[in-house]
Amino acid sequence: KAGVTQTPRYLIKTRGQQVTLSCSPISGHRSVSWYQQTPGQGLQFLFEYFSETQRNKGNFPGRFSGRQFSNSRSEMNVSTLELGDSALYLCASSLGWPLNTEAFFGQGTRLTVV
């Protein structure tokens, strides 16, 4: 069974640009969550989707957005990139929502904003 797949693994973008990250969950999983990981702030929750509907949203500005497709794949978008957006972005998938068992994480997309 394939794990959670995040693409791309690495990205370098310039301030002011926008970026789209992709996450393919484990087959059969219908819930996808996104986290931002930085050395200073640790793992911070961005948003959570189940059945194409956003179920929870973290405390991030509107520049951060996401969506989930009918095949459960998810994308997140960051517009008008800032240096502080440099981070490891992690996606997690789980069977359902609310979460009542473990979440499985992808290897992440490392975004560097220059």
Add this chain to the structure above:
Amino acid sequence: AQSVTQLDSQVPVFEEAPVELRCNYSSSVSVYLFWYVQYPNQGLQLLLKYLSGSTLVKGINGFEAEFNKSQTSFHLRKPSVHISDTAEYFCAVISGNTPLVFGKGTRLSVIA
């Protein structure tokens, strides 16, 4: 809102010595608790979880954790660590409809 406190940001320990990584969570009626491990440039891997039942939970790689409701703690232990256990460890909690909330992490360094 739920919160998780990992009391130690860094824990150095000699190889083959025991280790305990501490985790406390804010109280709630019903919680699920998790420990994840992260190796450099990797995602998070589940070590163990407490959903219900026995308060002593055994996980992969010889780790175990004990759920203590009265002290709102979920400390992670291993009786004898190896060099390969060097990594960052995250405690996480979920309750009701809330998303998974993580602690700040504990960096375990095993010294030969």
